[in-house]
């Protein structure tokens with residue numbers, strides 16, 4: 608297999624589980640040095656072990672994406688370790704409280720916005736200056752199909768993911784001519800621990816929403832993330848790519 612990311616330095620948030628873990632693994636398999644970041648230390652270290660087991664290079668840096676200071680420290684530590692930052696995948700996110708708007712708690716709203724939207728802003732806010740010093744970089748922000756349409760009882764999540772799509776467009780307008788491509792992706796429902804809390808009936812209902820007749824796999828999403836991060840996507844910026852088994856086609 609030809610490697611798409613040889614010697615690139617790639618940072619992935621929320622890389623201790625699910626989509627982030629598979630993206631980190633595929634970055635490494637494609638030759639990148641990977642900064643595995645997560646709030647969950649055990650999960651992050653397990654991802655590093657998995658990368659090392661296939662001969663890749665990775666190190667874990669703990670960070671809570673909802674903290675501006677921790678995002679700043681994460682980028683500073685990345686530069687300390689590798690001198691440059693070529694790729695960032697802003698992936699960390701939570702499902703959050705399930706309630707209609709009138710019942711959604713203020714804390715529940717703020718928590719999702721803090722992690723799923725503010726976390727992406729804080730990430731880019733510190734990643735972009737690091738990328739500008741070498742005049743190139745690629746950022747992939749993980750939005751969702753729910754960055755395009757609503758979903759019952761998920762207002763904070765839906766608002767945050769719509770926000771990520773808009774924020775991505777703006778950053779792309781501001782930095783593409785300076786060498787930094789910024790894109791977002793919108794996975795349909797993917798089999799990850801994020802969905803663990805759902806019962807079987809809900810899972811079956813979710814499957815029925817995907818014309819392809821199944822949920823997605825993290826590995827499938829990682830393929831798109833790696834492609835968008837690579838020079839193969841050199842003219843792709845400011846875009847939103849659905850990867851959703853046809854969910855949005857209906």
Ligand code: NAP
Nearest residue numbers: 621623624625626646647671672699700751796797799801
């Ligand atoms: P996941 O398996 O739950 O993994 C998310 C990881 O992020 C976990 O390790 C989690 O730690 C960590 N995390 C949570 N809050 C954090 C914070 N404040 N700072 C740093 N790390 C934090 O979820 P996933 O399904 O892979 O989701 C990854 C991204 O894809 C999210 O942005 C999600 O919204 C998006 N997405 C998922 C789906 C889906 O169906 N799974 C669909 C569309 C979009 P803990 O384990 O300690 O919580």
